[in-house]
Amino acid sequence: MPGRHDSDWDGVRLHVVTGKGGTGKTTIAAALAVALATGGHRVLLAEVEGRAGIAPLFGVPLAPHAEGHVAVAPGGGEVLALSVEPEAALLEYLELFYRLGRAGRALERLGAIDFVTTVAPGLRDVLLIGKVYEAVRRRVDGRRVYDAVVLDAPPTGRITRFLNVNREVAGLARVGPIHHHASSIMQLLRSPETAVHLVTVLEEMPVQETVDGVGELRAAGLPVGGVVVNLVRDPVLAAAELDAAADGLLDREAVAAGLETAGLGGRRVEDAGLPARVRVQTLADGLLVEAAEHGVRLRLGDRQFRRVEELGRPTYQVPALPCGIDLGALYELAERLRDQGLA
Amino acid sequence: MTRGAGGTGSRRSDTGPGRREEGAERRRGGDPDGDPVRHPMDVDALLDDPATRVIVCCGSGGVGKTTTAAALGLRAAERGRRAVVLTIDPARRLAQSMGLAELDNTPREVPGVDPAAGGRLDAMMLDMKRTFDEVIELHAAPEKAAQILANPFYQALSSSFAGTQEYMAMEKLGQLRAMADAGPSTSTGTGTGTGASMTPGTSTGAWDLIVVDTPPSRSALDFLDAPKRLGSFLDGRLIKLLSMPARAGQKAYLKVVSAAVTGTTTALSKVVGGQTLREVQAFVAALDTVFGGFRQRAERTYELLQAPGTAFLVVAAPEPDALREASYFVERLAADRMPLAGLVLNRVEVTPVEGLSAERALVAAEELDEAGGHELTAGLLRVHADRTRRRERERTLTAGFTHAHPEIPLVRVAARAEDVHDLPGLRAVGADLAKS
Numbered sequence: 001m002p003g004r005h006d007s008d009w010d011g012v013r014l015h016v017v018t019g020k021g022g023t024g025k026t027t028i029a030a031a032l033a034v035a036l037a038t039g040g041h042r043v044l045l046a047e048v049e050g051r052a053g054i055a056p057l058f059g060v061p062l063a064p065h066a067e068g069h070v071a072v073a074p075g076g077g078e079v080l081a082l083s084v085e086p087e088a089a090l091l092e093y094l095e096l097f098y099r100l101g102r103a104g105r106a107l108e109r110l111g112a113i114d115f116v117t118t119v120a121p122g123l124r125d126v127l128l129i130g131k132v133y134e135a136v137r138r139r140v141d142g143r144r145v146y147d148a149v150v151l152d153a154p155p156t157g158r159i160t161r162f163l164n165v166n167r168e169v170a171g172l173a174r175v176g177p178i179h180h181h182a183s184s185i186m187q188l189l190r191s192p193e194t195a196v197h198l199v200t201v202l203e204e205m206p207v208q209e210t211v212d213g214v215g216e217l218r219a220a221g222l223p224v225g226g227v228v229v230n231l232v233r234d235p236v237l238a239a240a241e242l243d244a245a246a247d248g249l250l251d252r253e254a255v256a257a258g259l260e261t262a263g264l265g266g267r268r269v270e271d272a273g274l275p276a277r278v279r280v281q282t283l284a285d286g287l288l289v290e291a292a293e294h295g296v297r298l299r300l301g302d303r304q305f306r307r308v309e310e311l312g313r314p315t316y317q318v319p320a321l322p323c324g325i326d327l328g329a330l331y332e333l334a335e336r337l338r339d340q341g342l343a
Numbered sequence: 344m345t346r347g348a349g350g351t352g353s354r355r356s357d358t359g360p361g362r363r364e365e366g367a368e369r370r371r372g373g374d375p376d377g378d379p380v381r382h383p384m385d386v387d388a389l390l391d392d393p394a395t396r397v398i399v400c401c402g403s404g405g406v407g408k409t410t411t412a413a414a415l416g417l418r419a420a421e422r423g424r425r426a427v428v429l430t431i432d433p434a435r436r437l438a439q440s441m442g443l444a445e446l447d448n449t450p451r452e453v454p455g456v457d458p459a460a461g462g463r464l465d466a467m468m469l470d471m472k473r474t475f476d477e478v479i480e481l482h483a484a485p486e487k488a489a490q491i492l493a494n495p496f497y498q499a500l501s502s503s504f505a506g507t508q509e510y511m512a513m514e515k516l517g518q519l520r521a522m523a524d525a526g527p528s529t530s531t532g533t534g535t536g537t538g539a540s541m542t543p544g545t546s547t548g549a550w551d552l553i554v555v556d557t558p559p560s561r562s563a564l565d566f567l568d569a570p571k572r573l574g575s576f577l578d579g580r581l582i583k584l585l586s587m588p589a590r591a592g593q594k595a596y597l598k599v600v601s602a603a604v605t606g607t608t609t610a611l612s613k614v615v616g617g618q619t620l621r622e623v624q625a626f627v628a629a630l631d632t633v634f635g636g637f638r639q640r641a642e643r644t645y646e647l648l649q650a651p652g653t654a655f656l657v658v659a660a661p662e663p664d665a666l667r668e669a670s671y672f673v674e675r676l677a678a679d680r681m682p683l684a685g686l687v688l689n690r691v692e693v694t695p696v697e698g699l700s701a702e703r704a705l706v707a708a709e710e711l712d713e714a715g716g717h718e719l720t721a722g723l724l725r726v727h728a729d730r731t732r733r734r735e736r737e738r739t740l741t742a743g744f745t746h747a748h749p750e751i752p753l754v755r756v757a758a759r760a761e762d763v764h765d766l767p768g769l770r771a772v773g774a775d776l777a778k779s
């Protein structure tokens with residue numbers, strides 16, 4: 001059993017993970033859940049967008065609106081997952097808070113459930129967050145059921161509005177149980193028990209959204225967590241070479257000489273008529289184009305990384321894995337996040 | 344997810360002479376990547392066809408929908424169409440490049456578009472609250488409209504609740520289409536009742552092509568569901584129940600409604616609080632006059648989407664999530680009998696170095712390391728190997744989609760080192776789209 005592990009987020013029980021589409025937010029949320037479960041903890045990973053993105057990551061089926069086991073973690077931990085369904089959440093909520101068993105069904109017949117979960121769009125968010133809140137607070141025999149909950153949340157552009165929806169509700173329903181419930185949820189979301197982490201890649205638009213998102217979260221008084229920089233590219237080349245590559249200043253003759261030494265550049269059938277020297281030069285030119293694009297990408301990435309650093313938040317980096325994400329890759333990402341202190 | 348080197352699709356497992364045939368097939372396909380496309384999409388034919396009146400770009404978030412919509416609009420305009428692009432939430436610099444400094448719901452001409460072919464390009468950003476307000480103002484009597492606009496429930500619904508965007512995007516599309524049909528000089532009396540109130544001095548109508556970017560909905564086709572949901576809601580008993588107390592007196596209300604329903608109202612009142620329920624009821628009652636028009640228009644927009652003049656483009660990136668969503672879109676569109684023009688596969692990894700596998704490049708790099716003196720070449724070979732691996736992975740993922748949907752036309756757009764945020768960039772994307 002490993003000794004006491006240092007995390008930057010001790011005391012946080014609700015980890016909200018957001019990010020622009022395509023940045024790998026669900027993957028990072030899943031890896032964070034595994035990381036948090038490491039060492040014998042019980043962690044719930046919840047998704048709320050009806051995209052069913054978690055099940056394929058772990059390679060297990062997941063029944064709708066049921067908390068199911070998806071993975072074990074090193075040291076005896078366990079990750080459960082939940083895909084929150086607004087309809088089920090509403091009925092549950094009515095049952096739990098108001099004991100509206102029959103009236104709840106009457107509401108369903110009237111189309112009220114449809115109304116709340118689909119037509120009145122914001123109410124859906126209320127229910128989704130309500131369910132997550134319930135999981136964070138749930139106790140059995142006085143003991144917390146989950147040590148931590150990870151929420152695979154809506155994208156950065158919508159996250160503040162999503163999390164703040166209960167403030168809106170508390171304002172609309174100024175008294176009564178809904179007001180009370182919405183206020184308790186806002187209290188949790190604004191407390192040090194919550195952290196909103198942002199996932200980004202080192203490209204202009206996702207970083208801009210991250211910067212905007214952090215600003216919006218701060219303005220709304222929601223606790224900004226760390227920034228996870230995903231899909232970091234391996235530089236492969238030394239810094240000086242990258243610079244020269246980006247500027248198109250690499251030595252073409254040296255590259256061609258290397259290719260000749262390696263015996264490359266002479267095998268393509270359609271080029272068979274050309275002299276070997278020309279073929280090697282063509283290959284060298286192609287590799288230089290690739291190197292230039294690689295250099296430009298990394299240079300732009302460095303610029304974006306400085307913008308991320310300027311946010312002044314703890315920053316975590318995870319690499320692009322060449323073969324994509326499977327269960328093994330998820331554990332590898334979890335370990336890296338843990339090593340860097342996100343969990 | 345790992346796979347061997349070589350072939351482009353799972354249907355080909357041999358790596359010997361087959362590779363040569365594959366090369367020949369690639370060149371015939373004319374794809375920038377050299378990957379065979381069984382059904383390349385002819386984007387220019389789509390843009391040039393005067394029968395194409397609406398193009399809807401849909402797909403999951405972060406795949407480049409807005410950029411694709413803008414690039415299609417620009418290309419269409421420079422090929423002679425009078426096009427308007429409706430964007431939902433463009434990145435700031437992309438919006439600026441199209442002359443959209445503010446989110447003000449007003450179509451404006453995009454400066455810098457080449458007018459040689461006789462076309463033009465307008466663009467606008469959706470302002471969902473303004474659109475909603477306009478619908479209310481158009482359909483309710485003035486004092487009723489004022490009542491609705493002042494209702495706290497309406498204000499929350501129209502400005503801060505997610506999902507309203509989908510409804511309003513469809514509403515705006517309907518408006519633009521009505522304006523396009525009405526032409527530039529007409530601002531009244533086409534009988535469609537969908538004319539938008541436009542600020543004077545801005546572009547109105549005369550478009551023969553509308554390109555729509557869809558909101559990054561959580562549930563992919565929320566915007567398709569909007570009319571039906573609204574319809575079933577309006578036909579439902581809930582709305583009658585909610586609107587009754589305000590419509591009739593409390594006495595009449597009690598006479599009409601059964602005890603069970605009264606119980607439900609009490610339950611509702613218990614849940615949301617009496618004051619809130621009264622506000623909701625006032626809101627629903629006030630909206631009652633607007634709803635009919637709203638629903639009719641929603642249904643008309645839905646029919647418009649199914650009409651032959653509409654073309655859906657599903658935009659995806661070669662990543663598992665985006666492709667899974669794309670499959671869902673394609674199936675959903677088919678189920679709703681929506682005309683699908685094809686799949687745009689964005690940000691595809693391409694390489695100028697054909698015929699050098701990742702494995703061979705890595706072996707060569709190791710040999711050079713051993714021999715010494717060629718560190719630069721070894722490094723470049725490793726860069727190539729990384730890139731080739733990414734490309735192979737993308738191809739495997741894409742093959743999963745194309746095998747499941749072999750009949751769907753496809754176009755690939757190469758990944759760019761830099762983000763697109765000016766007209767030349769959009770032009771280049773447009774050229775890529777038309778390459779297949």
